[in-house]
Amino acid sequence: MDRLSSTTLLPDALQGTRDDISEQLGVVWSQIKAPVIVPLMSIAVAVCLAMSLMLFFERVYLSIVIVLVKLFGRKPDKRYKWEPMKDDVELGNSAYPMVLVQIPMYNEKEVYQLSIGAACGLSWPSDRIIIQVLDDSTDPTIKDLVELECQRWASKGINIKYEIRNNRNGYKAGALKEGMKHSYVKECDYVAIFDADFQPEPDFLWRTVPFLVHNPEIALVQARWKFVNSDECLMTRMQEMSLDYHFTVEQEVGSSTYAFFGFNGTAGVWRIAALNEAGGWKDRTTVEDMDLAVRASLKGWKFVYLGTLKVKNELPSTFKAYRYQQHRWSCGPANLFRKMVMEIVRNKKVSLWKKVHVIYSFFIVRKLVAHIVTFVFYCVVLPATVLVPDVEVPRWGAVYIPTIITILNAVGTPRSLHLMVFWILFENVMSLHRTKATFIGLLEGGRVNEWVVTEKLGDALKVKAATKAPKKPRFKIGERLHLLELGVGAFLFFCGCYDVAFGRNHYFIYLYVQAIAFFIVGFGYVGTFVPKS
Numbered sequence: 070m071d072r073l074s075s076t077t078l079l080p081d082a083l084q085g086t087r088d089d090i091s092e093q094l095g096v097v098w099s100q101i102k103a104p105v106i107v108p109l110m111s112i113a114v115a116v117c118l119a120m121s122l123m124l125f126f127e128r129v130y131l132s133i134v135i136v137l138v139k140l141f142g143r144k145p146d147k148r149y150k151w152e153p154m155k156d157d158v159e160l161g162n163s164a165y166p167m168v169l170v171q172i173p174m175y176n177e178k179e180v181y182q183l184s185i186g187a188a189c190g191l192s193w194p195s196d197r198i199i200i201q202v203l204d205d206s207t208d209p210t211i212k213d214l215v216e217l218e219c220q221r222w223a224s225k226g227i228n229i230k231y232e233i234r235n236n237r238n239g240y241k242a243g244a245l246k247e248g249m250k251h252s253y254v255k256e257c258d259y260v261a262i263f264d265a266d267f268q269p270e271p272d273f274l275w276r277t278v279p280f281l282v283h284n285p286e287i288a289l290v291q292a293r294w295k296f297v298n299s300d301e302c303l304m305t306r307m308q309e310m311s312l313d314y315h316f317t318v319e320q321e322v323g324s325s326t327y328a329f330f331g332f333n334g335t336a337g338v339w340r341i342a343a344l345n346e347a348g349g350w351k352d353r354t355t356v357e358d359m360d361l362a363v364r365a366s367l368k369g370w371k372f373v374y375l376g377t378l379k380v381k382n383e384l385p386s387t388f389k390a391y392r393y394q395q396h397r398w399s400c401g402p403a404n405l406f407r408k409m410v411m412e413i414v415r416n417k418k419v420s421l422w423k424k425v426h427v428i429y430s431f432f433i434v435r436k437l438v439a440h441i442v443t444f445v446f447y448c449v450v451l452p453a454t455v456l457v458p459d460v461e462v463p464r465w466g467a468v469y470i471p472t473i474i475t476i477l478n479a480v481g482t483p484r485s486l487h488l489m490v491f492w493i494l495f496e497n498v499m500s501l502h503r504t505k506a507t508f509i510g511l512l513e514g515g516r517v518n519e520w521v522v523t524e525k526l527g528d529a530l531k532v533k534a535a536t537k538a539p540k541k542p543r544f545k546i547g548e549r550l551h552l553l554e555l556g557v558g559a560f561l562f563f564c565g566c567y568d569v570a571f572g573r574n575h576y577f578i579y580l581y582v583q584a585i586a587f588f589i590v591g592f593g594y595v596g597t598f599v600p601k602s
Contacts, residue, residue: 102457102459103459106457107457107459107460110450110453110454110457110460111460113445113450114450114454114460114462114466117442117445117446117450117451117466118462118463118466120438120441120442120446121442121446121466121470121471122470123433123434123438124434124438124439124442124474125470125473125474127430127434127435128473128474128477128478129473129477131318131319131322131477132318132477134322134325134326135317135318135321135322138321138322138325143325145280145324145373145374145375148325149280149283149284149287149373150283150284151279151280151283152279152283153275153279154275154278154279154282162194162196162197163197165193165194165197166197166258166259166278166281166282167197167198167199167256167257167258167259168193168197168198168199168257168258168259168260168261168274168278168338169198169199169201169254169257169259169260169261169341170188170191170198170199170200170201170260170261170262170263171201171203171245171248171260171261171262171263172184172185172188172200172201172202172203172262172263172264172265173203173205173241173244173245173248173262173264173265174202174203174204174205174206174215174264174265175204175205175206175207175237175265175522176206176207176208176211176522177206177211177215177265177266177525178208178211178214179525179526180265180266180383180525181211181214181215181218181265182218183266183268184263184264184265184266184267184268185200185202185215185218185219185222185229186222186268187263187267187268187269188200188263188269189222189225189227189229190271191269191271191273191274192271192272192274192275193274193275195226195227195228196228198228198274199228199229199230199253199254199257200222200227200228200229200230201229201230201232201248201251201254202215202219202229202230202231202232203232203244203245203247203248204216204231204232204233205233205234205237205240205244207237212233215231216231219231230251230253232247232248232251234247238352239350239352239357240352240355240520241334241357241520242350242351242352242357243350243352245262245350245357246349246350246352249341249344249349249350254341257341258281258340258341258342259278259281259338259339259340259341260338260339260341260344261273261274261277261337261338261339262334262335262336262337262338262339263335263336263380264334264335264382265525266382266383266525267335267336267380267381267382268297268380268381268382269292269336269380269381270380273292273378273380274338276375276378277290277292277338277375277378278290278338280373281338281340284371286369286370286371287340287370287371287372287373288339288340288343288344288347288365288370288371288372289332289337289338289339289340289343289362289365289370289372289373290337290338290372290373290374290375291320291324291330291332291333291336291337291372291373291374291375292336292337292375292378292379292380293316293320293336293374293375293376293377293378293379293380294312294316294333294336294379294380294382295379295380295381295382296308296309296312296381296382296383296384297381297382297383298383298384298386298526299384301384301386301597302386302596302597303488303491303595304386304388304391304495304595304596304597305384305386306485306488307488307491307492307495307496308384308385308391309384309482309485310478310479310481310482310485310488310492311478311492311496312384313481313482314478314479314480314481314482315481316376316481317376317481318481319435320333320374320376321374321376323372323374323431324372324373324374326426327422327423327426327427328371328372328373329362329366329371329372329423329426329427329431330362330372330374331356331358331359331362331363331402331431332358332359332361332362332372333358334356334357334358335358335380335382336380336382340370343365343368343370344361344365346365346368346370347361347364347365347367347368347370348364349361351364353408354401354404354405354408354510354518355397355400355401355404355517355518355519355520356397356398356401356402356404356405359401359402359405360405360409363405363409363413363427366419366423366427367412367413367416367418367419368418369418369419383525383526385523385524385525386526386596386597387524387526387596387597388590388593388595388596389524389596390523390524391596392502393521393523394523395499395502395503395506396502396505396506396516396519396521397506397519397520397521399436399440399502399503399504399506399507399510400506400507400509400510400516400517400519401510402432402436402437402510403436403437403506403507403508403509403510403511404510404511404513404517405510406432406433406436406437406510406511407510407511407513410428410432413427413428414428436507437507437511440500440503440504440506440507441504441507443496443497443500443503443504444497444500444501444503444504445504447471447497447500447583448497448500448501448557448561448583449560450462451467451576452560452561452564452565452576452580453564454574454576455564455565455567455568455572455574455576455577455580456564456567458571458572458573475489475492475493476489479492494582494583494586495586495590495595497583497586498554498586498587498590501553501554501557502553505553526597549592549593550591550592550593551590551591551592551593552591553591554587554588554590554591555587555588555591555592557587558584558585558586558587558588558591559584561580561581561583561584561587562580562581562584562588564576564577564580565577565580565581565584568580
């Protein structure tokens, strides 16, 4: 049978119209390509390469410093005075400082018992510690459960206070600020803060408080996070790789060189005098912890990071929870930078080098450039050069620099080196949301102060799996489809097809694989799926 021609299937008028449109589009493209598209693409490539170099040199610098720290043994107990707390026969327990332990929570049905139990299990003289549960829960059933748990520990002789508010103004910052207003807090010297899914070991205070007691210049002692559910799914393994680098390298270097790093909002102990001098908790951004840390640093206070002290906690295992968390963690720092950059520049108490470190390294490179260049360069500009072959990206910028950066990032989690490719693809997908959130923070867009508490599952998923017969999960299409990811995936797939047909750089291998990653996330096949009860 003769092959059917296109004119057999389409009327002559329609065929002519289609040809006319294609011809017109081709003419328009050829007319604007040289004078408009090529210069714009060249500028975009140059800017992206500059940002890549900024990130590259920052990563190399951090790697060199961390190697020197490890080689020369600049451990916290070598840089600062640390002696174990000793009993005083004459003073008795009054020789020990008074410690407040704050646990802010909001509808934490799955984990409230873990955090309260761990806090009440802290080893410290019982008359020198106060456990303060700051419950902002809006679910009355959960509120009752938390209050009963506090009463249960109080009946065992634990000095525990259950505090509630009649509003959620300021979210976590508002709760912590309100908690500091109670009269009994005036007796306290230090405050330890743990989010609702954090479980400190009993010796936590014995290992942290001596730094504050023996070194009056120290305001904060920060512990490392240890993830109890990192093996739950591939997404939690990817998170572990990113956060391990943050703790192993970024926090360690900041502590060792400038005695400054961002407070992680939990698993840390503050000197209350320093907290108050810095202006206390403020709710002007969604990163109240970083806000406080920067303000305290500008007052001249020093921070200590203890990488050997680990506090168990939970990673978000559903993609929805992780997206909300990453929005907050990306939008907040960008917004804080906008609000504080001139305050940092005008500050008289800290050195010029510390100002440069905070503004350039801490904020610009790590909180802005790192997100923007990952998405704009590797998911937009680089793929677009396939369509504009007149604009070339040098091999060092397209291959060598990102490879070195990736290797330097991955060394924080040696057990996951075999997952490096998956980590790259996942981080590129997440950079879409981080970049969007960064610009919202810089421009103070509509979602700049959006605060969604990260959902914690605890053992809920295991219990459901054990008590219910497996059945096909029910979900609405809108809950699983993510149009932004699907749109970027379609763009990358189109660029890959174009490169196969007309390109010469062989980018199509990367473009197809990255497009598949965007499609997988776009269709909701990432993270843990929690069946509705």
